[in-house]
Amino acid sequence: MSELVSMIFTLFCLLQIKHMFADYFLQTPRMLSGRATYLHLGRAQHALVHAIGSAVALLLIGASVGLVVAICAAEWLIHFHIDWAKARHSEAHAYCPTDAGYWRAAGMDQALHQFTYIVMVWAVVHFAT
Numbered sequence: 084m085s086e087l088v089s090m091i092f093t094l095f096c097l098l099q100i101k102h103m104f105a106d107y108f109l110q111t112p113r114m115l116s117g118r119a120t121y122l123h124l125g126r127a128q129h130a131l132v133h134a135i136g137s138a139v140a141l142l143l144i145g146a147s148v149g150l151v152v153a154i155c156a157a158e159w160l161i162h163f164h165i166d167w168a169k170a171r172h173s174e175a176h177a178y179c180p181t182d183a184g185y186w187r188a189a190g191m192d193q194a195l196h197q198f199t200y201i202v203m204v205w206a207v208v209h210f211a212t
Contacts, residue, residue: 087212091204094144098200101136105129106196119171134159137203146211152204157199165195 109132113125134155141151169192178185 086183087208094140094204094207097140097143098137098159098203101133101140102196104201105136118166119174121167124168126163126170128192129166130159132163133162141203141207144207150207150210154172154206158199158203161199163197165192167201174184 105164110129111125113127116125117123118126137158138151140157141154142148169188173185173188174185176182178188180186
């Protein structure tokens with residue numbers, strides 16, 4: 084396996100581990116409440132946890148600091164808006180975990196985050212190799 088392919092797989096694995104912790108273990112009550120409000124400090128903090136975790140992953144695979152800052156700033160902005168859109172949609176429809184719409188919204192949210200990681204890995208390959 085080439086060094087590039089190994090780096091890509093490693094980065095995807097690091098991003099998946101980061102995502103699991105940031106989305107499921109490191110959220111505080113502030114991050115989880117009032118998420119349909121656009122200017123929400125908790126969601127900003129949650130997106131920052133994701134950006135910091137991604138920065139660690141990117142630095143571990145040897146990405147330059149400038150590239151890390153650019154990618155993580157974009158991820159923060161995108162993550163903030165994906166989560167806001169999901170919360171706004173779910174609140175507008177009064178979805179709860181027993182509703183199929185709740186799970187469709189959660190699935191779309193997670194898929195969009197995964198597509199973000201694909202673009203982030205592409206950016207590393209495109210700009211750093």
